[in-house]
Amino acid sequence: xxxxxxxxxxxxxxxxxxxxxxxxxxxxxxxxxxxxxxxxxxxxxxxxxxxxxxxxxxxxxxxxxxxxxxxxxxxxxxxxxxxxxxxxxxxxxxxxxxxxxxxxxxxxxxxxxxxxxxxxxxxxxxxxxxxxxxxxxxxxxxxxxxxxxxxxxxxxxxxxxxxxxxxxxxxxxxxxxxxxxxxxxxxxxxxxxxxxxxxxxxxxxxxxxxxxxxxxxxxxxxxxxxxxxxxxxxxxxxxxxxxxxxxxxxxxxxxxxxxxxxxxxxxxxxxxxxxxxxxxxxxxxxxxxxxxxxxxxxxxxxxxxxxxxxxxxxxxxxxxxxxxxxxxxxxxxxxxxxxxxxxxxxxxxxxxxxxxxxxxxxxxxxxxxxxxxxxxxxxxxxxxxxxxxxxxxxxxxxxxxxxxxxxxxxxxxxxxxxxxxxxxxxxxxxxxxxxxxxxxxxxxxxxxxxxxxxxxxxxxxxxxxxxxxxxxxxxxxxxxxxxxxxxxxxxxxxxxxxxxxxxxxxxxxxxxxxxxxxxxxxxxxxxxxxxxxxxxxxxxxxxxxxxxxxxxxxxxxxxxxxxxxxxxxxxxxxxxxxxxxxxxxxxxxxxxxxxxxxxxxxxxxxxxxxxxxxxxxxxxxxxxxxxxxxxxxxxxxxxxxxxxxxxxxxxxxxxxxxxxxxxxxxxxxxxxxxxxxxxxxxxxxxxxxxxxxxxxxxxxxxxxxxxxxxxxxxxxxxxxxxxxxxx
Ligand code: ADP
Ligand code: MG
Numbered sequence: 001x002x003x004x005x006x007x008x009x010x011x012x013x014x015x016x017x018x019x020x021x022x023x024x025x026x027x028x029x030x031x032x033x034x035x036x037x038x039x040x041x042x043x044x045x046x047x048x049x050x051x052x053x054x055x056x057x058x059x060x061x062x063x064x065x066x067x068x069x070x071x072x073x074x075x076x077x078x079x080x081x082x083x084x085x086x087x088x089x090x091x092x093x094x095x096x097x098x099x100x101x102x103x104x105x106x107x108x109x110x111x112x113x114x115x116x117x118x119x120x121x122x123x124x125x126x127x128x129x130x131x132x133x134x135x136x137x138x139x140x141x142x143x144x145x146x147x148x149x150x151x152x153x154x155x156x157x158x159x160x161x162x163x164x165x166x167x168x169x170x171x172x173x174x175x176x177x178x179x180x181x182x183x184x185x186x187x188x189x190x191x192x193x194x195x196x197x198x199x200x201x202x203x204x205x206x207x208x209x210x211x212x213x214x215x216x217x218x219x220x221x222x223x224x225x226x227x228x229x230x231x232x233x234x235x236x237x238x239x240x241x242x243x244x245x246x247x248x249x250x251x252x253x254x255x256x257x258x259x260x261x262x263x264x265x266x267x268x269x270x271x272x273x274x275x276x277x278x279x280x281x282x283x284x285x286x287x288x289x290x291x292x293x294x295x296x297x298x299x300x301x302x303x304x305x306x307x308x309x310x311x312x313x314x315x316x317x318x319x320x321x322x323x324x325x326x327x328x329x330x331x332x333x334x335x336x337x338x339x340x341x342x343x344x345x346x347x348x349x350x351x352x353x354x355x356x357x358x359x360x361x362x363x364x365x366x367x368x369x370x371x372x373x374x375x376x377x378x379x380x381x382x383x384x385x386x387x388x389x390x391x392x393x394x395x396x397x398x399x400x401x402x403x404x405x406x407x408x409x410x411x412x413x414x415x416x417x418x419x420x421x422x423x424x425x426x427x428x429x430x431x432x433x434x435x436x437x438x439x440x441x442x443x444x445x446x447x448x449x450x451x452x453x454x455x456x457x458x459x460x461x462x463x464x465x466x467x468x469x470x471x472x473x474x475x476x477x478x479x480x481x482x483x484x485x486x487x488x489x490x491x492x493x494x495x496x497x498x499x500x501x502x503x504x505x506x507x508x509x510x511x512x513x514x515x516x517x518x519x520x521x522x523x524x525x526x527x528x529x530x531x532x533x534x535x536x537x538x539x540x541x542x543x544x545x546x547x548x549x550x551x552x553x554x555x556x557x558x559x560x561x562x563x564x565x566x567x568x569x570x571x572x573x574x575x576x577x578x579x580x581x582x583x584x585x586x587x588x589x590x591x592x593x594x595x596x597x598x599x600x601x602x603x604x605x606x607x608x609x610x611x612x613x614x615x616x617x618x619x620x621x622x623x624x625x626x627x628x629x630x631x632x633x634x635x636x637x638x639x640x641x642x643x644x645x646x647x648x649x650x651x652x653x654x655x656x657x658x659x660x661x662x663x664x665x666x667x668x669x670x671x672x673x674x675x676x677x678x679x680x681x682x683x684x685x686x687x688x689x690x691x692x693x694x695x696x697x698x699x700x701x702x703x704x705x706x707x708x709x710x711x712x713x714x715x716x717x718x719x720x721x722x723x724x725x726x727x
Contacts, residue, residue, distance in 0.1 A: 006207070006208065006211055007211070008211050008212075008213060010037060010208060010211060011036065011037050011038040011041070011208060011211055011212070012036050012037065012038060013036060013037050014026065014035060014036060015029050015030075015034065015035060015036065015037065015039075015040065018037060018204065019203070019207075020199065020200060020203050021200055025192070025196070025200065028189055028191050028192045029189075029192070029200070031189040032187065032188075032189050037204055037208050040200065040201055040204045041204060041205065041208060041209060041212065041233050041237075042233075042673065043186070043201070044236055044237075044252070044673060044674050045184035045185055045186050045236065045237065046185050046186060046187050047185045048182040048183060048184055048185060048239070048245060049121070049137070049182070049183040049185060050182060050242070051067055051119065051121070051181055051182070051183050052181065052182065052241060052242070053067070054066075054067045054068060054069045054119065055067065055068060056068075056093060056096070057070070057091075057093050057096040057097070057098045057131060058096055060098070060124040060131050061124070062124065062125065062126055063123050063124070063125070064123065064124070065121065065122065065123050066121070066122075066123075066124060067119050067120070067121040068091060068093070068098055068119070068120050068121075068133075069093070069117070069118070069119045069120075069141065070091040070092050070093045070098070070117075070118065070120070071091070071092050071093075071115060071116070071117055071118075072089055072090070072091060072092075072112055072113065072114050072115060072116045072117075072118060073089075073090040073091065073092040073097060073114070074089070074090045074114060075087065075088075075089050075112055075113070075114060076088040076089075084103055084104055085103070085104050085105065086101065086102070086103055087101070087102045087105045087109055087112075088100070088101050088102075089101075089109075089112055089118075091118060091120055097130055098120070098124070098130060098131045098132070098133065099127075099130055099131070099132045099133070100120050100122070100132075100133045100136050100138065101132060101133070101134050101135070102134075102135055103135070109138060112138070112140075116140055117140070117141040118138055118139065118140055118141060119138070119139045119141055120133060120136045120137070120138050121136055121137045121138075121139075122134070122135065122136025122137065181238075181239065181240055181241075182239040182240075182241065182242060182244070182245060183198075184198060184201070184236075184237055184238075184239075186198070186201065201237050202237065202238055205233060205234060205237045205238055206238075209230050209233045209234055210230055212229045212230050212233060213229075213708050214228060214229055214708065215229065215255065215259075215708040215709045215711075215712045216229075216254075216255060216258070216709065217705050217706065217709070220258075220690060224250075224254060224686065226250060226251040226254060227247050227248065227250075227251050228251075229251070229255070231247070231248070231251075232247070232248040232251040232252050233248070234248075235247055235248030236248040236249065236252060249674065250683070252674045253674055253675045253676075253680050253683050254683050254686065254687055255712075256672060256673060256674055256675045257672075257675050257680065257683055257684050257687035257688075258687040258690060258691055259709075259712050259713050259716055259717065260669070260672070260687075260716075260717065261684075261687045261688045261690075261691035261692070262691045262694065262695065262701070262709070262713045262717075263713050263716070263717030263718075263721045263723065264467045264691070264717075264721070265467070265691045265692050265694075265695040266695055266699065266700075266701075266713070266721070266723055267467050267721045267722070267723060268320065268467035268695075269695050269699045270699075270723065271318065271320065271445070271467070272317045272318060272320070273699065275317055275318050275445035276316060276444060276445060277315070277316055277317060277318040277319070277421075277444065277445045277446065277447055278316075278345065278347050278419070278421045278444065278447075279313075279314060279315065279316050280313040280314060280341055280342055280344075280345045280347065280421060280422075280447070281310075281313075281314045281345075282310035282313070282314060282341055286340075286341060286344045289340075289344075290336075290337055290340045290341070290344075293336070293340075293369055293370070293373070294333060294369075296477070298330075298333060299330065299473070299475045299476075299477055299478075300475065301325070301329070301472070301473040301474055301475045302330050302333050302334060302473060302477075304471070305323055305325075305334045305471040305472075305473055306333075306334055306337050306338075308321065308469075308471045309321065309323075309334060309337070309338050309341075309449065309471070310341065312447065312469070313338065313341060313342070313422070313447050318445045318446065318447050318448055319422075319447035319448055319449060319469075320448050320467065320468055320469060321448070321449050321450070321468060321469045321470070321471060322449075322450045322451075322452065322461070322468040322469070322470050322471070323335075323449060323450070323451045323452070323471045323472075323473070324451075324452055324454075324455065324456060324461070324470060324471070324472045324473070325451075325453065325472065325473030325474070326453060326455060326473070326474075326476065326605075326609065326645045327453045327605075327606060327608075327609020327610075327645075328476055328477075328480060328609050328612075328613060329453075329473040329474070329475070329476050329477070330473065330476075330477045331426075331451045331453070331473060332362075332365065334451075334471075334473075335351065335424050335426070335449070335451060336366065336369060338422060338424060338447075338449055339351065339366075339403055339422065339424065340370075340373075340375070341422075342421045342422040342447070343375055343402045343403060345421065346419065347419045347420065347421025347422065348396065348399070348401065348402055348403070348404070348417055348418060348419055348420050348421060349402065349403050349404075349420075349421060349422040349423070349424070350403075350404050350405075350406070350410055350420065350422070350423045350424070350446075351366075351403065351404070351405045351406075351424045351426065352405075352406055352407065352408070352410050352411075352423065352424065352425045352426065353405070353406070353407060353426045353427070354407070354408075354426065354427045355407065356381045356382060356383060356407055356555055356558070356559075357558060357559075357562055357583070358426065358427075358583075359379065359381050359405055359406055359407045360379070360381070360559065360562075361583065361584065362405050362426065363377065363379045363405040365584075366403065366405065375402050375403060376400060376401050376402045376403075377401065377402065377403045377404070377405065378392050378395065378396070378401040378403070378404040378405070379404070379405050379406065380392055380404055380405070380406035380407075380409055380410055381406055381407045381409055381555075382407060382408075382409050382555070383555035383556070384409070389409075392404070393415055393416060396415060396416065396417055396418060397416040397417070397418055398418065399418035399419065419444070420444065420446045421444075421446055421447060422446055422447045422448075422449070423446045423447070423448050423449070424449045424450070424451065425448075425449070425450045425451070426451050427451065427452055427453065427454075450468065453606060453609065453645075454602055454606065454645075454649065455602065455605075455645035455646040455648070455649045456649060460649075460653065460677055479615075480612065480613070481589075481612040481613075481614070481615065481616060481617045481618055482612065482617060482618070482643075483608055483611055483612040483617070483618035483619070483620060483643065484617065484618070484619055484620070485608065485619075485620040485621075485622065485639060485640040485643075486619070486620070486621050486622065486640060487622050487624070487633065487636050487637055487640055488592075488621045488622060488623045488624060489624055489628070490624060490625075490626075490627060493623060493624075494540070496592065496621045496623060497536070497539075497540040497541070497592075498540065499619075499621075500541075500572075500590050500592060500619075500621070501540060501541060501544070503589065503590045503619070504541075504544055504571045504572060504590070507587075508587060508588070508589045508590055508616060509565065509568060509570070509571055509572065509573070509585060509587050509588040509589070509590070510571070510572045510573070510588060510589075510590035510591065510592070511572075511573050511575060511588060511590070511591040511592070511607075511610060511611070512532065512533075512536065512572060512573070512574040512575070512591075512592045512594065513575055513576075513577060513591060513592070513593045513594065513607055514528050514529040514532055514574070514575070514576050514577075514594050514595070515576075515577055515593065515594065515595055515596070515598050515599045515603075526550040526551065526552045526576065528594075529548060529550050529574060529575070529576050530548065530550070532574060532594060533546065533548040533574040536572075536574065541572055544571045544572055545569065545570050545571045545572070546570070546571065546572040546573075546574060547561050547564065547565065547570045547572075547573055547574070548561075548574045548575070549561050549562070549573055549574070549575040549576070550575065550576045551576055561573070562583075565585060565588075566585055568587055573588075577603075577607075583610055584613060585610070585613070586613045586614030586615070587614055587616075588610065588611055588613075588614075589611050589612060589614065589616040589617065589618045589619065590611060590618070590619045590620075590621075591607065591608065591610060591611045591618075591619070591620045591621070592620075592621045592623050593607055593620065593621070593622050593623065594623050594625060595623075595624075595625055596622035596623070596624065596636060597624065597626075597628060597632045597635075597636065600652045601635065601638070601639050601648040601649070601651055601652045601655075602645070602648055602649045602652050604622070604636075604639055604648075605639070605643075605645050605648050605649075607620075608620050608643075622636050622639070622640070635651070635655060638651055653677065653678050654678055669717070669720055669721075670716060670717075670720065701713065
């Protein structure tokens, strides 16, 4: 019976109905979010093992990783006095022997039998008698009983030779077929091993990859010299050589970034193409009136950012801009300018902060700054009572309030703005795409400015905020004090706390920050903060006025404590990372960060921005609570050496990967499966340019030649980017 010919529909076949998978394995695969044939085709290997060449034992080189194929000559087992099991295996190639050693070996190794054929891969070490490999990887080769020994021992043995000699020359679960190739290594889940995974994937690729439809148009494939999607999927799962992986990767990376950039470009197009925003022109008269409010000259960067904002706000399409500037660079000035420009034209403006504390602080700053003006302001946070909220809403509806400052509660429910012209979001990267969309108004689209102190590397900014224009403030305002940072090792802790105590006794104030631990619930962080608070108040900080601030407190307690710290009544504030962004207490010049190894460099840098804001030099101590690993120390030392937020952010991205701060997931976007923002920067630029040009020419990807491309973009990003589907 000949099998029914397959069609593209079969790409969506549930895995349980796929030959060689079945319901049990399908359940396991579902844990990896693999449900259909297509999911498996696009489940890319984590890495590869290079099995392209094998070597003769007498040609091994000290320390150079190599694969040796041979027969198990003998197996020795020993149990040390401490109860450790050591297994030593002599691997023979004719009369040459190499020893492989494992301590507490895994199951498969304990089972090795004399006479079995194996490929052993590791870094060889020359001992007096013979070569040795400690903890090498081992593959059992499924070879017939009378193997051609001389052939196996020859240099540069190719997999084809072995496969030909194998009893199951085409079975992807047999180790032999991978010899001479790059062997893929997949992310697994419990109950599913590499062998099975390779078998499933290889079978699916062989059977279904040819069905894949090309999503990229011929001109793009030609321009970037990409391979076809079918070739890419074959190459990534079943490469014959290293170059196959590279060719496949280029294609898949480009496609992934291109689809994302298209989604972002389409989103931007829709937000601007049909949108109608108030034209809020900047005039010399308005400018003069606003600048008079600032007791200082603006820096060039502030000036430039304001110019860019004014240009945007002077057009009928909504501004869509991100203002990026290190902590203390003076972003608030730009924000105030934009708010007042909006109000000057009789429109309302909203300023949204990530926490209640920050919203209040912004509100106070604005009130002070606008004391002499007639601007009417309101504050809307989670702790505003229902009655007050109702009053605020009716005032907003009646146009009795010009500027409202608040938290996320500004996007809860539908606020009946009279004429909302501008929305500013402080620390916008903490807000999702969806919340942002909620601030859009029916008839009129407000201008939109998002401010962030996180120096976002360009590559990440282009990806995650690809639909935003960028203004950057790099200069800090004159008169800022330098901040010195120290790595405080265990044995130096006492002298650090003494130093901090002295600063406080000289009239300064200090922060002690207890970071949130990723896997930890809020209350655990509170427990740790409480413990440290008690240790300090009963120990080295005894007699000082120390307060504890944590996320579990009520809004009014937090306010009371912040107020007391602002006024200088509290000398030391022990706090969870609530204070991460924006707190401005110029007299606070000293900060201890506990367990700093748990934080990213960018987060540490944000915290550091809280000190050195006044006329006194700032000090930050990274107080270690365990002996640090060399890599940790190196990372933290980099932090102490440089105050360049961009450098630190790039280092974060390199060390911890984009998963962290700049993770696509955190922004509500699906994760990138193969592209790496750092490694693939060049592809990112190309993909972005191509996407922007294409959306200019064909905003809905409506051309029939782009049908598959449109499906790809909509399937992946249509929902999260709220693109809707009109076609
Ligand atoms: P951030 O970018 O962190 O929001 P802020 O706007 O809070 O920074 O500014 C930090 C401090 O610098 C504030 O006290 C502010 O008054 C001051 N500042 C801002 N711009 C200038 C300037 N051009 N000259 C002098 N001081 C400035
Ligand atoms: Mg700020």
